[in-house]
Amino acid sequence: MRSEPVSSPGDQPLRARYAILRGSRAVVCSFLASRLLIIAIIVLSQMVFAPGRFGQPTGVLPVLTNWDGAWYLGIAEHGYEFQPGVESNTGFFPLYPMLVRGIAPVFRNTGFAAVVLSNLFLLGAGLLLNTVVRLDFADPIISRTAVSLLMFSPVSYFFSSAYTESTFLLLSLAAFFAASRKQWLVACLCGMALSATRNVGLLIGLPLFIEFVRQTWKRDAGCKSLLTPRILFFALIPLGFLSFMWFTRVAFHDPLAYAHATAVWGRKLVPPWQTIANAKSLPPFHLWVFASLLGAALLLWATGIWLKVRLSHLVWTGLLLATYLCSNSLEAMPRYLSIVFPLFIIMAVLTTRFPGSLETIFAVSVALLTICTALSANGYWMT
Amino acid sequence: MASAQLAAEPRTSRSFVPPQVREFFRGTGIVFIAFFGSRFLIVGIILLAKMIISPGHAWIPGGLRTMLTQWDGMWYLDIARHGYFARYETRANISFFPFYPILVKLVSFIFHDFRVAALIVSNTCFLFAAILLQKLIKVDYPDEKVNRAAIMFLMFGPASFFYSCAYTESTFLLLAVSAFLAAVRGHWLVAGLCGMCLSVTRNVGLLLTLPLFIEYVRQNWDTKRGLRSLIHARVLLLGLIPLGLGLFLFYGYVVSKDPIAFVHGHGAWGRKFVSPVQTFQSMKVFPPFYNAYHLSVLIVGLGVFAAAFIYKLRLSYLVWSAMLITLYLCSNSLEAIPRYLSVVFPLWITAGLLVRRFEWSYEVALASSAALLSLCTALFASGYWIT
Numbered sequence: 001m002r003s004e005p006v007s008s009p010g011d012q013p014l015r016a017r018y019a020i021l022r023g024s025r026a027v028v029c030s031f032l033a034s035r036l037l038i039i040a041i042i043v044l045s046q047m048v049f050a051p052g053r054f055g056q057p058t059g060v061l062p063v064l065t066n067w068d069g070a071w072y073l074g075i076a077e078h079g080y081e082f083q084p085g086v087e088s089n090t091g092f093f094p095l096y097p098m099l100v101r102g103i104a105p106v107f108r109n110t111g112f113a114a115v116v117l118s119n120l121f122l123l124g125a126g127l128l129l130n131t132v133v134r135l136d137f138a139d140p141i142i143s144r145t146a147v148s149l150l151m152f153s154p155v156s157y158f159f160s161s162a163y164t165e166s167t168f169l170l171l172s173l174a175a176f177f178a179a180s181r182k183q184w185l186v187a188c189l190c191g192m193a194l195s196a197t198r199n200v201g202l203l204i205g206l207p208l209f210i211e212f213v214r215q216t217w218k219r220d221a222g223c224k225s226l227l228t229p230r231i232l233f234f235a236l237i238p239l240g241f242l243s244f245m246w247f248t249r250v251a252f253h254d255p256l257a258y259a260h261a262t263a264v265w266g267r268k269l270v271p272p273w274q275t276i277a278n279a280k281s282l283p284p285f286h287l288w289v290f291a292s293l294l295g296a297a298l299l300l301w302a303t304g305i306w307l308k309v310r311l312s313h314l315v316w317t318g319l320l321l322a323t324y325l326c327s328n329s330l331e332a333m334p335r336y337l338s339i340v341f342p343l344f345i346i347m348a349v350l351t352t353r354f355p356g357s358l359e360t361i362f363a364v365s366v367a368l369l370t371i372c373t374a375l376s377a378n379g380y381w382m383t
Numbered sequence: 384m385a386s387a388q389l390a391a392e393p394r395t396s397r398s399f400v401p402p403q404v405r406e407f408f409r410g411t412g413i414v415f416i417a418f419f420g421s422r423f424l425i426v427g428i429i430l431l432a433k434m435i436i437s438p439g440h441a442w443i444p445g446g447l448r449t450m451l452t453q454w455d456g457m458w459y460l461d462i463a464r465h466g467y468f469a470r471y472e473t474r475a476n477i478s479f480f481p482f483y484p485i486l487v488k489l490v491s492f493i494f495h496d497f498r499v500a501a502l503i504v505s506n507t508c509f510l511f512a513a514i515l516l517q518k519l520i521k522v523d524y525p526d527e528k529v530n531r532a533a534i535m536f537l538m539f540g541p542a543s544f545f546y547s548c549a550y551t552e553s554t555f556l557l558l559a560v561s562a563f564l565a566a567v568r569g570h571w572l573v574a575g576l577c578g579m580c581l582s583v584t585r586n587v588g589l590l591l592t593l594p595l596f597i598e599y600v601r602q603n604w605d606t607k608r609g610l611r612s613l614i615h616a617r618v619l620l621l622g623l624i625p626l627g628l629g630l631f632l633f634y635g636y637v638v639s640k641d642p643i644a645f646v647h648g649h650g651a652w653g654r655k656f657v658s659p660v661q662t663f664q665s666m667k668v669f670p671p672f673y674n675a676y677h678l679s680v681l682i683v684g685l686g687v688f689a690a691a692f693i694y695k696l697r698l699s700y701l702v703w704s705a706m707l708i709t710l711y712l713c714s715n716s717l718e719a720i721p722r723y724l725s726v727v728f729p730l731w732i733t734a735g736l737l738v739r740r741f742e743w744s745y746e747v748a749l750a751s752s753a754a755l756l757s758l759c760t761a762l763f764a765s766g767y768w769i770t
Contacts, residue, residue, distance in 0.1 A: 026743065033747040037754055045758065047672035048767060050437035148746050285435035356413040359535045359749060360420030366750045367424055367757035371431065374758060380435060 020131045020177075026144050027126040034151035035119065035160055037366075038373055042157075045374035052380035063377045065111040068092070069162030073110050076100040082252040084260055090252065091261035094244055095196040096164045114162035121166035122159040125341075126151060128173035133345055135180050136310055145348035145358060150341065154293065154368035155334040157376065168197050169339045175204055176312065179211040188233035196240030199258065203319040205237045207312040214311070272325040279330045286381070289368070290333040297321060297337050304346040313342035332383045334372070407514075414513045414534055421538040422506065422547055425760055432761035442766025448498045450764050455479070456549030460497050463487040467638055477639070478648030481631060482583040483551045501549035509546040509553035513537060515560045520732055522567055523697065532745060533735030540731075541680060541755035542721040544763060555584050556726045562591055563699070566598040571617040578624035583631055586645065590706045592624045594699040601698070659712040666717055673768075676755075677717040684708070684724045691733040700729035719770050721759075 042060050049056075057063050065073060071089050075097035082090040100114045107113040126147050133143035150156070159166040175190035187208055194201030212234075218225040248257035262268075279287055301317050320340050324333060337343065351358035376382040398405070429450050443453060452460055458476050462484035467477050483504070491500035513534055520530045537543070546553040562577035574595055581588030599621065605612035635644035653665075666674050688704055704727050711723045724730065738745040763769040 029743050030746060033750060037750055041754060041758065044672060044675060047670070047675065048762065050439065052437065152750055283435070285431055288431060288434070356416035356531070357420075359531075359539070360416060360424075362746075362749060363421065363535075363539045363753040363756075364424055364427075366753040367428060370754040370757040371428065371761055374761070375435065 019134070020127050022134070023130050023140055023143060024127055027130050027147050028123070030144075030148050030151040031123050031126050034156060037152075038157045038160060038369070041370055041373045042377040045377050049374060049378040052375065052378050054379040054381060056379045057377070061111055061115065064115050064157070064161040067383050069111075069114065072097045072100065072162050072164070073114060076104060076110050076114065080248070080251060082248065082254065082257045082261065084254070085264065087264050088257070088261040090248055090257040091265065091267075093164070093196055093198050093201075093258070094247070095193055095240070096167045099167070100162070111162060115160060118162065118166045119160050121170040122151075125159075125166055125170040125173055128170065128177050129341055129344070132173055132177050132180070132341075133348070135177075137345075137349065139352065142345075142348045142352060145351055146344045148362065149347050149365060150338075150344045152362065152366050152369055153338050153344070154289075154365055155338055155372050155382075156369055157373045158335050158338065163335070164197050165335060165339055168194065168201065169341060171197060171201070172204060172316070172339070173341060175208060176211070176316075179208050179312075182215060184212065184230045184233045188236040191234075191237035192240040194240065195237055196244055199241065200320060200323050202238055202241045203323065204316065205234060206319060207316040208237070209234060210315055211312040266329055266331075268328050269326050270328045272322075275325055275328055275330065278328060282330065283381075287330075289372075290330040293334050293337055294324070294330060297340065297343055300343050300346045300350075303350060304342060307346060307349055309342060309346055309349070313345065316340075317342045334368075335383070411514050411517065413531055414510070414517055417534055417538040418510050418513060421543060424539075424757075425544045425547060428757050428760040429764040432764040436761060436765040439762070439765055439767035441768055448502065451502055451547060452498045452549040454770050456501065459484050459487065459549050459551070460501060463491065463497050463501070467634075475644070475648040477635060477644045480551070480583055480585050480588075480645070481634075482580050482627075483554045486554065487549070498549070502547065505549060505553045506547050508557040512546075512553055512557035512560050515557070515564050516728055516731070519560055519564045519567065519728075520735070522564075524732070524736070526739060529732075529735040529739045531735075532738045533731045535749060536734045536752060537728075537731045539749060539753045539756055540725050541752055541759060542725045543756055544760045545722050545725065550722070551584050552722060552726055555581065555588065556728060558584060558588070559591065559703075559726065560728055562595060563598070563703075566595050566699070569602060571599070571620045575620035575623035578621070579627035582624050582627035586628070587707060587710055589625060589628050590710070591703065592621055593706065594703040595621055595624070597702055598697075598699040653715055655715050656713055657715045662712055662715055662717060665715055669718070673718075676759075677720045680721040680724060680755075681717065684720075684727070684730060687730045687733045687737065688727075690737055691729055694733060694736045696729055696733060700732070703727075704729045721755075722770070 039060055042063050046056060046058070057066060071092050075089050075092060075094070080090055080094075082088045096114075096117075099117055100110060103117060104110045104113040107116065129150060130143045130147050133146050134140070137143065159169070171190045171194040175187045175194065178184070178187035178190060191201070191204045191208060194204055212231065213226060216226055216228065216230075244258065245255040249255040254260065279291060282290065298321065301314070301321060304314050304317065317340050320336070324336050347361060351361060372382055426447060429447060433450070441453075443449060458479050462476050462479060462481065467481075468475060486504045487497060487501045490504050491497050494500045494503065516537065517530055517534055520533055524530065542552075546556070558577045558581040562574045562581060565571070565573035565577060578588070578591045578595060581591055596618075599618060600613060603613055603615065631645070632642040636642040638644070641647065666677070669677070685708070688708060691701055691704065707723070707727050711720060734748065738748055759769050
């Protein structure tokens with residue numbers, strides 16, 4: 001199934017330079033269509049739905065900046081605050097709010113700036129996903145399908161919200177793309193930014209290292225073949241995470257302030273069976289949606305092994321899934337899964353194997369997106 | 384050649400499926416995938432929506448069967464259970480045509496549950512309607528992509544959950560597509576019988592006479608012989624179509640001494656023949672969501688219908704679509720317009736042609752369609768007014 005890379009940067013420098021723009025029209029089309037659809041669903045559903053428990057926000061922007069978005073905007077506007085034992089914004093990592101704060105003066109509205117930033121990152125992530133898929137699969141239908149499934153994924157409205165999803169997705173794809181082109185400084189700088197976006201960003205070190213080994217390993221030289229100065233770039237990856245720890249140590253005398261803050265929301269490292277046992281406490285709708293999407297993700301991951309998808313992609317997926325399974329709660333599972341981009345690649349490959357399945361999978365995804373967006377827009381708990 | 388025949392022989396003798404049946408189902412894999420995919424999706428949305436969405440004003444307790452047999456479905460089940468009554472001071476079930484409830488009654492002898500029987504009739508009719516539509520499209524457009532897109536739009540159309548409800552949509556669609564397919568293949572007795580059943584399924588079924596006559600003229604017209612070329616015993620078979628409606632009128636006369644009892648019954652729902660301007664004026668009474676929903680579906684439907692002229696669809700398809708759309712626009716209300724448009728099958732064919740021409744639009748159109756389908760299904764399941 002795997003085909004040779006479409007072009008090699010060394011052989012065709014110009015084509016490689018603009019590789020990210022190949023097939024970009026389809027990506028932009030998917031991006032615009034999915035965003036307009038989300039706006040339409042928000043507007044239409046607010047006309048007819050009875051409000052949920054948390055009150056009906058009016059308009060599109062409040063929908064895209066509530067829940068965690070409000071925490072990120074709080075950090076961008078007022079900085080960090082930490083009080084042990086109560087909900088604190090140190091549970092949220094700093095890169096995204098820093099970027100929002102950076103561009104907020106242009107828009108004079110922090111919420112709007114955050115939404116613009118998230119959407120730009122999503123567009124960038126779409127272009128990068130299209131390129132990353134083409135590295136392994138020459139068939140343009142696979143890359144186009146992967147991008148469409150990403151844009152219309154069940155909770156893809158979070159990519160346009162004041163959340164870190166699109167930033168995380170962009171940085172992880174950029175890191176893999178740079179790694180595939182042997183630009184290890186760029187890849188590790190992206191990894192560093194990723195670990196300052198979310199704690200799980202730190203995990204990218206392993207798949208990037210696997211990619212490094214794949215490219216550098218020489219059987220006759222053995223382990224010595226890996227000992228090049230470029231390997232030192234990997235030390236950059238934890239720097240993002242450590243910088244945040246250092247900051248909270250200086251500001252609040254607690255380097256683990258982020259972990260203590262997330263513990264208030266019930267997040268802690270537990271065995272997977274405890275996370276699954278805790279799922280019983282979720283309301284039926286959320287239990288069904290979260291559990292079935294997690295089940296589908298695990299199945300896709302196993303299928304990815306069978307389809308011999310790139311090892312680094314499989315390891316990245318496995319690490320993220322394992323972390324989610326050990327996080328004490330299935331809450332926000334669809335959102336967490338939405339950033340595991342290899343799942344979209346595996347789904348795209350599968351649809352080419354089974355004709356007629358593409359439209360069905362696509363329609364199921366759009367249907368879930370519609371329901372989740374409508375619920376989120378009308379004061380129902382969707383996180 | 385001989386050795387190939389010898390090799391094929393044992394395989395044929397082992398098959399218990401008659402060759403005609405195998406031929407009928409050949410190439411229908413995509414229809415089955417889309418059918419089961421879309422139906423499971425609808426069932427999933429109904430079950431999920433009932434778990435979380437705050438109930439609307441018309442909420443009724445019950446499970447999946449109750450949800451799929453509410454609104455008009457209850458009227459059809461009432462006819463299947465107890466027959467007709469005609470009382471004009473209240474809404475009367477004589478407004479609902481008998482063919483679908485007759486089928487439900489017949490199937491209920493097997494399943495002993497009218498709701499299950501109704502759902503089996505609707506879903507079976509829908510599956511066969513899709514298979515026959517696929518065959519009908521192949522007659523004029525052998526391109527597999529056109530066919531596939533048309534079937535997907537049919538399956539994931541904004542009102543496609545009605546095909547699986549106790550409504551007449553799937554029966555109507557099956558009979559209309561069957562009549563056209565039979566006519567195109569020159570089987571005029573089958574076409575006439577399907578047309579007869581169609582005119583007993585819904586009043587607009589009567590309109591099929593004209594497009595089928597156009598198809599008859601297209602096949603039999605001989606410039607040298609002029610009108611005489613049309614004079615053949617087969618043309619009388621088209622008379623079966625109004626016969627169906629005639630029988631129902633006669634029944635209405637016997638039951639209530641009023642042959643147009645169904646027309647009087649319709650009046651109770653505010654349905655009457657008016658100018659399209661008046662139909663649009665009646666929008667004022669609906670809340671903004673319904674106006675946005677009905678209008679956007681109608682505009683897209685009219686746009687696709689206009690494109691059907693550009694793509695030069697068969698004249699009979701164009702006339703059938705034009706008559707149905709005109710009648711809906713003159714029915715004093717845009718209520719249920721997405722459902723009514725869902726049976727105008729030439730629109731699905733044109734949509735397939737359009738996305739074949741503009742490939743980028745397939746994803747956009749399918750996503751919009753699936754989104755509206757899920758939103759409307761969720762509202763339908765939660766007791767909001769969706770009819």
